[in-house]
Amino acid sequence: MNKSGKLIVVVAPSGSGKSTLIKRLKKDFPNLEESVSTTTRPKRAGERHGEAYFFVDRSDFISMRDRGEFLEWAEVHGNFYGTSKRFVEGRLASGKDLLFDLDVQGVDNMKEAFGDKARAIFIAPPSINELESRLRGRGTEADEVIKLRIDNAKKELLREHDYDYRVVNDELDGAYSRLKTIIQSILDT
Template sequence: MSSLEADRGRGPGAAPEDPERLGLVLVICAPSGTGKSTLVRRLVEEFPRFAFSVSCTTRAPRGQERDGVDYHFLSKDDFLSMRDKGEFAEWAEVHGNYYGTPLAPLRKELDQGRDVLFDIDVQGAMQLKRSFSDGLYVFLLPPSRAELERRLRGRGTDAEEAIRRRLAGAAKEMHAATEFDHWIVNDDLDRAYEELRAVYLAGRSKPVFLPGLLRGILQSFEEEG
């Protein structure tokens, strides 16, 4: 249920508004252990233009988390009221708590030409696709079940039961891969990153995200013709 930002403070390195283009939604899903976090981190480091959408949740704040910065912390009643009014781009219930991405701030970022990257589960991705069908939906695949199990065990952080649960979940998630626009097999990290990078760059040139570009160029021909 998370989206990522390159510069939360919108300081000198933050992406400026771009009136010549609309922002795109980039959604990346993968079974646990596929290497998604590493690839997403590399993409955000190279392209400091991704905007951040603060998610809503009904869980209590943890540690130093601040309302409106890390999450919008809502009561269950308030969250369900927003959900019923269609105010979330995507939402889900996880371990008894609700999480969701507010739709209005997300549309504002996109209208200002900022791209938004989502590192979320399949359920959230499918909800986003209903609202943002022109987005880029990428599914990362492990080379095989054996390799995925090797990676999960190699992390040394999960008990046997958790590993079995993650492998079972991976099998279910990969059945949803056909709903995605792009597949990338992460058998080599550098090659997988180059493919992800290429998908993103190609997506930024789609006409739907550049409504004023052709008009401006054609106008220059008319003025000089």
């Protein structure tokens, strides 16, 4: 009898260090499989189709959505993101533990679909000013995109206590240590 896999969802405002923390998790927990979402967002330097995301155009995404292929989907920062039902259900059925990198809307949809089986961890920045500094430090987005991300972050931070766990990324090693302990406790149950 196969055990059903675990669902671990990491949620954070853009610029909170979520991607950096997830990269470290993947090294320390090699059996934790990251879910690959579908998006209409343009590729960033170094990203490859099927690894960071499945990149599609808006019309393809809308067709997939309309066929009911997504477990959850959302429009964030003007782009669509979605999680394939087939991907998630197949991995869970085979006993795989899955790690999700989702926004607030996506977590709400995962909680609706899986209830307490989906364990959500909110990564909070130490402050909005620090978040803005991190976003500007990336050098990848225009001022209007950064402003949109900051405005969205302020709304997302209103929800930071709505999830199963909360980690403040004030110092990367300390935040990672706290996150790693949470992940291990989820996997051990």
